[in-house]
Amino acid sequence: MHGMLLGEDGREMHKHLGNYVPLKEIVKQTTADSFRLWCVSHKPQESDLVFRMKEIQEANKLVILLYNIENLVKELAALTGYNIDNVKAPKPKDYEGKWIISKLNSVIYAVTSSLENYDIADAAILLRKFVIEDFSRLYLKLAKKDAETGKAMAKRKLKVINYVLYNTILLLSPFMPFSTEKVYIDLYNFKDSISLEDWPKARRSLIDKSVEEVFEIGEKAVTALLAARAKSGIKLRQPLERATIEVVDEKAFEALGRIADIIGELTNIEKVSVAKVESLSNKRVVPIFSKIGPKFKENAQAVAEALKSTPAELIESEIAEHGSFDLHTSKGLFAIEPGDFSIIQESSQQEGEQFQYGIVKVDKNISERLKLETLIREIERRIQLSRKKHQLKKVDKIEVYYSAPPDIVAIINENKARIAANVRAKSIKEGIQEGAEAEEYKLNNVLLRIQIKKLTE
Numbered sequence: 001m002h003g004m005l006l007g008e009d010g011r012e013m014h015k016h017l018g019n020y021v022p023l024k025e026i027v028k029q030t031t032a033d034s035f036r037l038w039c040v041s042h043k044p045q046e047s048d049l050v051f052r053m054k055e056i057q058e059a060n061k062l063v064i065l066l067y068n069i070e071n072l073v074k075e076l077a078a079l080t081g082y083n084i085d086n087v088k089a090p091k092p093k094d095y096e097g098k099w100i101i102s103k104l105n106s107v108i109y110a111v112t113s114s115l116e117n118y119d120i121a122d123a124a125i126l127l128r129k130f131v132i133e134d135f136s137r138l139y140l141k142l143a144k145k146d147a148e149t150g151k152a153m154a155k156r157k158l159k160v161i162n163y164v165l166y167n168t169i170l171l172l173s174p175f176m177p178f179s180t181e182k183v184y185i186d187l188y189n190f191k192d193s194i195s196l197e198d199w200p201k202a203r204r205s206l207i208d209k210s211v212e213e214v215f216e217i218g219e220k221a222v223t224a225l226l227a228a229r230a231k232s233g234i235k236l237r238q239p240l241e242r243a244t245i246e247v248v249d250e251k252a253f254e255a256l257g258r259i260a261d262i263i264g265e266l267t268n269i270e271k272v273s274v275a276k277v278e279s280l281s282n283k284r285v286v287p288i289f290s291k292i293g294p295k296f297k298e299n300a301q302a303v304a305e306a307l308k309s310t311p312a313e314l315i316e317s318e319i320a321e322h323g324s325f326d327l328h329t330s331k332g333l334f335a336i337e338p339g340d341f342s343i344i345q346e347s348s349q350q351e352g353e354q355f356q357y358g359i360v361k362v363d364k365n366i367s368e369r370l371k372l373e374t375l376i377r378e379i380e381r382r383i384q385l386s387r388k389k390h391q392l393k394k395v396d397k398i399e400v401y402y403s404a405p406p407d408i409v410a411i412i413n414e415n416k417a418r419i420a421a422n423v424r425a426k427s428i429k430e431g432i433q434e435g436a437e438a439e440e441y442k443l444n445n446v447l448l449r450i451q452i453k454k455l456t457e
Contacts, residue, residue, distance in 0.1 A: 003047035003048040003049070004048045004049075005048075005049050005051055006048050006049065006050045006051060007019025007020065007021070007050075007051055008050065008051055008052060008053070010050055013051070021051060021053075023035075026053075026056070029053065029057070030053075030056050030057055030059075030060045031060055031063050031178070031179070032178055033060075033063050033175075033176040033177070033178050033179045034056050034057070034059040034060035034062070034063055035056055035059075036175065036176065036177075037059040037062065037063075037124060037128070037175050037176055038055055038056045038058075038059040040120050040121060040124045040175055041059065041121055041124045041125055041128065042121055043121040043122075044121075059128075061132070062128055062131060062132060062176070063176065063179045065131065065132065065136055066131075066169065066172075066176075066179050066180070066183055067179070067182075067183070069135075069136070069140070069161070069165055070165070070183045070186060070187060072140070072144070072161065073158065073161060073162055073165060073187060074186075074187075074393075075393050075394040075395065076147060076154050076155075076157070076158040076161070076394070077158065078393060078394070078395045079151060079154055079394050079395045080151050080154050080155040080158060082155050082158050082159070082162075084158075084162050084187055084188070085188070085190075086159075086162070087162060087163055087166040087167075087188070088163065089101060089163055089203065089206060090156075090159040090160055090163055092156065092159075092160055095211070095214075095258065095259060095262070096138075096139055096142050096143075096215075096259075096262060097156075097157075097160050098208060098211050099139075099208075099211045099212060099214075099215050100134065100135065100138075100139040100160060100164055101160065101163070101164070101206050102206060102207050102208045102209075102211050102212055103130065103134055103212055103215075104130070104163075104164050104167060104168070105202045105203050105204070105206045105207045106202070106207050106209075106212065107126060107127070107130045107171070108167065108171065108200050108201070108202040109202035109204075109207075110123075110126055111123045111126055111127060111171055112199070112201075112202065114126070115174075123175075124175055127168075127171055127172055127175065130168075131168060131172075133219075135164060135168065138215075138219070138266065139160075139164075140161070141265075141266065142262065142265055142266070143157040143160070143161060144157075145265065148422065165183075165187075166187075166188060167200045169183050169184055169194065170194065170197055170199065170200050171200060173194050173195060173197075177194075177195070180194055181193065181194050181195075184197075213255065214255040214258055214259060215259070217251075217252050217255040217256060217357060218255065218256060218259045218262065218263055220355050220356050220357065221245050221256055221263055221355060221357070221360060222263055222266050222267055223355065224353045224354070224355035224359075224360045225243055225245075225263070225267040225269065225272075225353070225360050225362065226267060227353050228243075228352065228353040228360055228361075228362045229267065229362060231353070232362065232364050234362075234364065234366075236267075236268055237268070237374065237377065237378070237381075238268070238366065238370070238374050239268050239269070239270060239370055239373050239374060239377075240268065240269045240270065240362060240363060240364070240366070240370070241269075241270050241271065241363050241365065241367065241370060242269065242270065242271040242272070242273065242363045243264075243267070243269045243271075243272050243273070243360060243361060243362045243363060244272075244273045244274075244275060244360070244361045245260075245263075245272065245273070245274045245275070245358060245359075245360050245361075246275050246276075246277045246352075246358045246359050246360075246361070247274065247275075247276060247277070247313075247357045247358035248276070248277060248278065248311035248313045248314045248357075248358060249311075249313070249314050249317055249318075249357050249358075250276070252317070252357035252358065253274060253276040256274040256357075257274045260272045260273070260274055269362070277358075278311065283311075283312035283313065283343055283344070283345055284308075284312060284343070284344050285307045285308060285310060285312050285315060285341050285342075285343055286308075286341060286342045286343070286344055287303065287304040287307045287308065287340070287341050288339065288340060288341055288342060289304065291339050291340050292304060292307075292340050292341075295340065296334060299329070299331040299332070299334065302329040302330045302331040303327065303329055303331075303334055303336075303340075305329070305330075306327050306328065306329040306330070307327065307336070307340075307341055310327065312343045313356075313357065313358060315336065315341070315343075316343065316356070317356050317357055319336075319337075319338055320356065323337075324336060324337050325337075372411070375408075375411060375443075375444065376411065376415050376418070376419065378443055379408075379411075379412060379419060379443070379448070380419055380422050380423055382439075382441045382443065382448060382450055383400055383419070383423045383425070383450055383452070384423055385439070385441070386439045386450045386451075386452050387423070387452060389439060390452060390454070392452075392454060394424065396424070396454055396455075397424055397425070397426050397454075397455040398423070398424065398425050398426070398452045398453060398454055398455060399425060399426055399427050399428075399429070399452070399453045399455060400420075400423070400425045400427070400428040400429070400450065400451070400452055401429050401430075401431055401432055401433055401436075401438075401450075401451040401452075401453070402428070402429075402430060402431075402432070402448065402449060402450050402451065403430065403431065403432050403438075403448075403449045404430075404443075404446065404447070404448045404449070405446050405447075408443065408444075408446065408448060409430055412428065412430075413430075416428050425452075426455055432449055432451050433451060433453075436451055436453070437451070438450060438451040439451075
């Protein structure tokens with residue numbers, strides 16, 4: 001139990017203070033599951049809990065996300081003919097598939113352990129991060145793009161998505177009983193209720209910590225690249241030609257090299273290169289002799305010289321992860337701790353976004369080819385928006401009719417086959433049919449009108 005539920009103003013809830021919110025009013029703005037998830041995401045020892053509607057609505061994103069993933073599973077199943085009753089662990093060959101299955105089983109183990117120790121908030125926070133960041137923002141973003149390349153690929157991705165979703169709703173069911181029950185009944189319905197299912201067990205044979213570590217490093221690089229794009233005012237929809245990730249750590253160099261293509265897909269950059277450098281130039285290590293002298297005695301000078309020649313970023317990352325750094329010197333190996341040195345940040349004109357393992361640099365030049373690529377993708381996106389408005393499924397084939405200025409017409413004609421394949425259209429024709437509804441979109445400050453017609457087999 002928590003202490004008091006306080007109003008948003010931090011005072012005890014009372015009607016006469018005007019800060020009391022009845023539960024029936026809360027569920028008008030959000031859901032019972034989101035309120036429950038918000039509550040259990042706070043540790044009881046924090047005592048009083050301040051009511052914050054924004055935080056509850058943030059928790060509701062997970063409810064919405066579950067239903068969106070359910071719809072994706074249904075659409076891919078209809079497209080591929082895959083039987084979603086098969087919830088056995090698949091054996092993906094791609095790196096991201098191995099990662100999400102390993103991550104899921106690690107989460108099963110961690111959540112189960114937390115609940116057995118009654119650390120409910122830790123379990124809730126861990127699950128929210130896994131579903132929103134790992135499963136949705138990373139894996140599903142990659143999987144949905146790959147699934148558009150053909151039925152065989154879509155089926156392989158669906159096997160992984162289905163396995164992860166099934167186990168995820170089992171884990172979430174104590175926290176979000178209503179929405180998980182709904183998804184379970186809609187998709188699986190093996191028993192009368194999700195609460196009658198066995199609790200999932202972590203399969204250690206499917207856990208590969210080395211793969212998980214690669215993606216942990218990769219996610220930090222992705223965050224830095226997205227920050228670099230944002231600082232430059234370049235939207236994510238705009239593809240960029242290249243970016244470079246410079247690192248000083250051998251482990252980071254190998255990890256990022258393995259998933260450079262994946263990093264490129266997540267950041268919409270065509271070519272991501274990883275380079276190992278001796279130093280990132282604007283940081284240097286300064287030994288603190290008052291500390292290392294008494295500590296290392298006759299070896300202090302050797303430790304000092306080795307510290308000066310070691311990249312600051314390497315020491316920082318290792319200490320952040322392990323609490324100490326194993327320093328190789330002419331006198332042997334010594335454990336370096338935070339108090340043994342300081343790091344000086346020197347002025348630098350070097351452009352880029354720094355992160356734990358190094359620095360990322362983005363080529364901001366947008367060529368005519370890239371501008372054209374962006375325009376084609378925007379046209380495809382508008383057609384997909386029209387499909388969504390008409391509640392069409394991925395499996396539904398369509399005909400597309402449109403009207404646009406001559407320069408846009410020329411671009412569509414030159415790329416008609418590609419656009420048609422990406423939006424699952426049998427044909428794309430210039431001209432709007434009379435008597436049928438058309439959607440209007442602004443595209444590069446010009447008007448694009450789109451009309452779609454569902455084809456019956």
